[in-house]
Amino acid sequence: MSAAERDAVIQASRRDILKGGGALTVAMWLPTGGARANDADVKKAGAFAPNAFVRIDKDSTVTVLSKHTEMGQGAYTGLATIVAEELDADWSQIRVEGAPADAKLYNNFAFGPFQGTGGSTAISNSYDQLKTAGATARALLVTAAANRWQVPASEITIASGVVQHKSGKSARFGELVADAAKLPVPTDVKPKDPSTYNRIGKSAPRVDSRAKSTGKAIFTQDFKLPGMLTAVVVHPPRFGGKVKSFDASKAKQVKGVKAVVSFETPARSGVAVVATDFWSAKKGRDALSVEWDESSAFKQSSDELLKQYRELTQKPGDIARKEGDVETAFASAARTFEATYEFPYLAHAAMEPMNCVAKIGQGSCEIWNGEQFQTADQMAIAKLLGIAPKDVKINQLYAGGSFGRRANPLSDYLVETVAIAKAMGTTDPVKLVWTREDDMRAGYYRPMYVHWMKAGVDAQGKLIAWQHRIVGQSITAGTLFASKDPIDFTSVEGAKNLPYHVPNLQVELHTTKPQVPVLWWRSVGSTHTAFATECFLDDIARATKQDPYALRRSLLEKHPRHVGVLDLVAEKSGWKKKRAADEVYGLALHESFNSVVGQVVKLKKTPNGPKLVSVVCAVDCGIAVNPNIVAMQMESGIGYGLSAALTGAVTFKEGRVEQGNFDDYPVLRINEMPAVETHIVPSKNKPTGVGEPGTPVIAPALANALALIDGKPVRSLPLSSAGVRLA
């Protein structure tokens, strides 16, 4: 990576990402020779790789190289669907492989010259690129067949992976690859018009279901190299703590322990016990004693932070959006309303605790990881080792969940692995394995926030003023995604772009700086702004005796996609029909990552409390490349958001994290999962995100239903902290 490219990466702010970027976009790179997909492998196999994304082997297998990680969100399947559509391949011949790290070949257009997966962009930023890649491969196969059969290319068709001519001649892809590989790569191919799609918009099965149902899928946790050692670490008990000294004598007596080393990375300090296997390393770690220098460590408690944040809500913040004059409007309002909403820190708690395999070579380093942030990780590892980023080779493996955790601007756990391998002073490959407790306590949480809101209505109950003040940490501050603007967009997204028309509107932000490492967490700012805005609006609807659907509908003149989703979810949920006596419905609507999601929660009153029966979900995500994956992501987002709403909270006592495992950080289990039905708004627009947008809507929809049961609005999460339990 050149200095200019590096600078460009640093300038690629999260704002660009959220807007879909564009400014730093580079053109699709279709090499005409040399570095095509996995060049050496291709030559060896006599295969055909017309570009960096598609390889076709002699056995007709089509391999799609995914520049995006597969962490559950279905990127591999969705990306393959686009290529298969353009190639008219049969689904059974499609395979997907993780692409290597290469910011030039495999950058995320939404991120600039930077390879990474996040912001629900995998499909949206790849759509045109993979259409072109697939169409290019198709054109070459057609030309090869036309030449061989001495017929016009225009008379050749492809269906289900068979190239055909009306004369009866036909060939499988593999029969044509040797010829196709010799042809010049066309640069003027025309991808299909969406009206001719026969695969996009239908639900092809996931490409990874079999491997993941048979224990064969390889995650970082499963990856092995000859001579590989396993590192188990001890981290400081408080953020910012440093290793003062450690006594490794007992740890070294544990059978299998090879070394005990301390490390220091930009993210944290610690000591690693490196052994032949996990259990030996863990026993070694348990026998280790470490003395910490906590002179500059975080020592606050959650209660203190909450008190400070509450005080800040009473002071004006930095202005994120201002229309009209809220003060004047409040003075003239017939009624005003106020509410404060409180949100805790949240852990990502992916099923696979953070881990990484590293092997340091001569002037190089090779990584195996559920890799989400290739370019940042190459830079951070290169900096630690004093080598060039291009000499950090990254192998992409399946990630056992991430929800944002594996996209860390400091590359925290990767750099930790390399630092340990470096401290070993050998070329032995090292696998870092964090225990669940390490994962839970190592930081990088969804930040804690407090929101204060005020609204005014006129005598007819019409909203005339809306003021929204947010207090919390910036996720991007101090990272390569930091913007010059004092407003971190990730703190106010979903609030700043409130879709409802209110003539006097003000959104403010106080950015706090406690020493707690924070990070994007599935749907980022919307995790809290959707709750505050959608619950507050329902508060007003109840107080002014307006139907929540009708009130929203009346405020959305300029947002046809929101209206489409709102109407669909209302129709499918039977919103306008009479409820049973023991039934209440809660509604919420929210846009994130350029998709709009509406959800209706159906609660049933039971003697044991409210029971969450079902969720009806509607989404406008542009063209649904694979509707099955869209539905899966809505279900998943609902479950993930519900988990946080019910019980999710990381708290601190004198700087120490109070949670460590699934006993004190409970997560959603099957008996708590409602039935979910998903409806997709038909669209001709290009695809937008689905991995995150289902997540932020469920908590306000649930809270809005709960408020109808006892009339008490939910003002803080999780519900368990307020003693609310579902049946």
Place this chain on the structure above:
Amino acid sequence: MINLDINGQKVETDAEPDTPLLWVLRDHLSMTGTKYGCGKALCGACTVHVDGNPTRSCVLPLAAVASSKITTIEAVGESKIGKAVQDAWIAEDVPQCGYCQSGQIMSASALLASNSKPTDADIDAAMAGNVCRCATYVRIRSAIKRASGSLA
């Protein structure tokens, strides 16, 4: 050396007797289908069958299972029920990240072995020990019912 009966094979391991079965499988026998998730029997990712019973291998010392028959995800498909469950998992596209699914399938297979027609409540009760952070629970329920139907 401790002898084990895993997936119908006699295997020998020099792992320390206090090593949990999970790590014997993963690190000593290179059977990585069984996953580490919590280390405290809280998440079910490490579920295997010990004499047919779904068991959390992360807290089960090697010394305790030397005389037991152990089945893991690698071989559960060799039984009729295990195969039906795996086929149903694929047909319903249950997995997302997939990390917990070995454990889910082992718990689901054990459920169907003892209860061929589980109700939603039976499924919730039998599967509540298996966490899925992707919340694939809706499809887990469907897949268990599909497998149950295919075995009828």
